[in-house]
Amino acid sequence: MITQGLSRNRVILATAGTMLALLLAALDQTIVGTAIPRIVADLNGLDRLAWVTTAYLVTSTTMTPIAGKLGDLFGRKPFLLAGMIGFVAASALCGLSQDMTQLIVFRGIQGIFGGVLFATVFTVIGDLFPPESRGRVQGMFGGVFGLSSIVGPTAGGFITDHWSWRWVFEVNIPVGIIAVAVVLAGLPYVRSKASWRDIDFWGALTLAAGVVPLLIALSITRDHAWTSPEVVGLLALAAAMLAAF
Template identity: 55%
Template sequence: MSTGGRPGPQEVSSRVQLIATIGAILALALASIDVSVVGAAMPRIADDLQGLGLYAWVGVSYAVAAAVVVPIAGKLGDMFGRKPVLLVGLGGFVIASWLCGIAQTMPQLVGFRGLAGLFGGILMANIFTLLADIYTPERRTQMQGLFFGVAGLSMVIGPPLGGFITDAWSWRWVFYVNVPLGLLAILAVAVGVPFVRTGASWRDIDFGGVLTLVLGVVPILIGLTLTGDGHAWTSPEVLGLLVGGALLLVVFFLVETRRASNPLVPFPLFRTNQFAVMVVVAFFSAFAMMGTTFYVPLLYQGVLGVSATHSGTLLIPMTLGLMLFGPVAGKVMTALPRYRLLAVFAMAAIMAGLLMLSSVGPHTGQVVPIVAMVLIGMGIGIAFPMATAVVQSAIPMSQMGAGTSQIQFWRMFAGPVALAVLGSILSGQIGVAGQAGVLGGGGVPPAQLADALHDLFLTSAIAVGIGLVATFFLKEVPLRDMSMARKASGGRGGAKGKTVTA
């Protein structure tokens, strides 16, 4: 079937919509669970490949590549359509996973994981934009909540799944299992996702923006990673990377605003109230999520004396909050004209949960941290899909992919920033040697560790407070029905052309 413009939600049949959603969920699950599954297998991998010195860089290479490619892939989705970009991401992810499985040395694995991160970022940049193409506002926001729940669930099931696969088969199967799942996702996307035939060509790509963005973001992310790994902020390695990256980002800004005819990042979007506020909300809610996920197990094990196995299951309350409150938030947003109050509530809940965690001591018990985790999960479960839905309703249709991927980029960028800042606080309180003692089962008394984590979670709460203040300035706009928006814009998307639906 051909039409003169992109298909709106009402123009896509239920069967096609279902198949497209299955493909998107599989793609999201692959990109989300991959990190936590591989993390559980890393000790065995490092031992087998005799590469303990590069242990951390297997994760760093993936995270850096995924973060830097997100704004690029979002723009490409606007230019060439979501379907071909998703298919490239899935195909590349399958190939990269297979290459990781056959890696013979640790440097090879680091390189192949960077390649996997590149294609994983392509997927993350376009999955949530795809929902805007095939769902009406209420259903879109509910589905975004469900999708974020899938991503949150991967944090819980990933480590035990990775451990099981490693013990039952081998660590190589941690990567090989992505191949059949990825092929199934490719089939679903190929069949279910509408294809937009655009007039864009490779000459329209902002190559200058791509180059300067990569050269600016990569050093900053690596520098932040080094600070969280025990390097001082004032060390030559860290300062050189951070300052060099910042200068190149200034060049990127100049290229985008003065030379690029089709800029990678449309900077005028930051003058839009809804976009600017939701970027702040996305960044600080992700900051809180990373800090909670990474340091709450340390709180349970080092302060409350809970076993490592049991401490992992105690992250489930946060995950349940993510899964349950996301779809609820979708219904509330479409029914509540002043949905700014919902954003205020979400950030306040996250802040309250972090303040509760900052009060936990050796004799507190497990009730307080569990309640805190529920509050944090509830707030994140509302804030994540809300940020995406509000931005998609406030920006021009031609910039839908670029705008949505910016929200995802700032979420991903918040991860290394959180680990760098919070890791510096912890090491400053107990020392790098003290951290090794905690992880090894001795050295730091629970009371001393509790004091260090008090400052850590209090800092997180203050950071989230910035996001809370920003929500008071949000100006509500009606949630956009994509079919009506396309009719109003004459059927134009990221580029002129026609749509061919599967």
């Protein structure tokens, strides 16, 4: 086990940084909701406001299994760091958005890196803790989601009322930088003998091509009937791609 070569303080440091990264990604699923009215008032695009949330969910859900496999092949630390750095950069872009289209695109990019974080943080537990301790630590990590669902809407409303909706995204920047520094110092890098030839590119492509239309179909049922051509077409495409997977 990797923990045999790590001090207790370093394990605690790596765990704290990893949980902080997970908290950032989880919060962004809930913190934006209470800022939506201000965002619409500032950027307009009322007809597309649902995509501010949907874009993040679609890309993060699609990226999670892909990033998990890549982390298994090439090591968790590089992907965790890349996920956090990309997430911070995308958060900055979200805060700088000048119209609804830009915000939706940047939220999609943010979701990609959020998916990397979701996939990587839980697998890091296996690198840091022996089998008898993993269940307890996984419970702690799972509690982060519960915390984010409680804190997110309240924090989003407070930040929007006292500063600006842009700070809902930009607050991730200093916190993310701290998380990067902590993980960089505490988390060990485990080298892997895997190569790019070990990646199932076809599987990744068909999985993404199946999950994306499925999630989009489910999200547009608020405005379209289940029997509408748009929903039926997306569900058919999702079924075909997932069958190919």
